[in-house]
Amino acid sequence: MQRPLAQRAVSEALGTALLLAAVVGSGIMAAKLADGNGAIALLCNTLATGAILTVLILTFGPISGAHFNPAVSIAFALRGELPWGEAGLLIVMQIVGGVLGVWAAHFMFELPLWQFSTTARTGAGQWFAEAVAAFGLVLTILGCLAHTPTAVPYAVGLYITSAYWFTASTSFANPAVTIARSLSDTFAGIAPGDVAAFIVAQMIGMLVAVGVARWLFRQE
Numbered sequence: 001m002q003r004p005l006a007q008r009a010v011s012e013a014l015g016t017a018l019l020l021a022a023v024v025g026s027g028i029m030a031a032k033l034a035d036g037n038g039a040i041a042l043l044c045n046t047l048a049t050g051a052i053l054t055v056l057i058l059t060f061g062p063i064s065g066a067h068f069n070p071a072v073s074i075a076f077a078l079r080g081e082l083p084w085g086e087a088g089l090l091i092v093m094q095i096v097g098g099v100l101g102v103w104a105a106h107f108m109f110e111l112p113l114w115q116f117s118t119t120a121r122t123g124a125g126q127w128f129a130e131a132v133a134a135f136g137l138v139l140t141i142l143g144c145l146a147h148t149p150t151a152v153p154y155a156v157g158l159y160i161t162s163a164y165w166f167t168a169s170t171s172f173a174n175p176a177v178t179i180a181r182s183l184s185d186t187f188a189g190i191a192p193g194d195v196a197a198f199i200v201a202q203m204i205g206m207l208v209a210v211g212v213a214r215w216l217f218r219q220e
Contacts, residue, residue: 003063005086011064012090013097015056019068020101020180021108022052027187028109041187042164050161057153066153069174070094071206075138078210091176098180106184117182117189126169126194127201133163133173134205139213146217175199 026048034041057066067073070091076082140159144152163171182192
């Protein structure tokens with residue numbers, strides 16, 4: 001039975017908030033402890049992100065589907081599995097939750113709550129990486145749902161853990177995450193001026209994944 005829309009909306013906000021708190025908070029902690037070693041800092045950030053994603057999907061999946069990602073919500077709307085009006089509300093809640101999660105991380109580490117990132121992430125390689133990252137994420141979700149739905153939490157967590165390292169952009173793959181991370185001038189940040197291109201690339205990757213999944217996972 002589908003949960004009431006209010007519960008699903010709060011689930012998406014809470015889940016996205018906790019995701020961003022983990023992404024940004026682990027980045028801050030990693031940068032503090034890695035003593036300038038970027039590889040170690042990224043590894044710590046990666047492990048925390050993959051782990052929290054698995055936990056959050058297991059926790060909130062039964063309530064809202066645990067999208068935590070506007071690209072995923074739009075993908076389900078395109079497939080006719082989520083009304084567009086509901087998708088819009090969930091997306092707003094994801095973005096709001098993401099910003100709150102960033103602020104929570106800042107507060108925990110006694111940093112200014114309101115800040116903008118100065119980390120430039122731009123160029124054709126970065127944009128293509130984001131398209132690949134979003135494509136792989138959405139295809140992973142749809143493929144698992146078609147064959148082994150119980151594997152989704154682990155598959156998504158493992159995919160993001162891997163994509164942190166094989167994509168030039170460290171796999172944001174999520175418009176809400178991208179927007180929220182622009183509000184943190186820390187290890188995980190992205191300059192606000194680079195956000196729009198990342199989101200366009202993510203949406204392109206998602207659209208290609210929806211099309212491929214419609215054919216590849218079709219049951220005759």
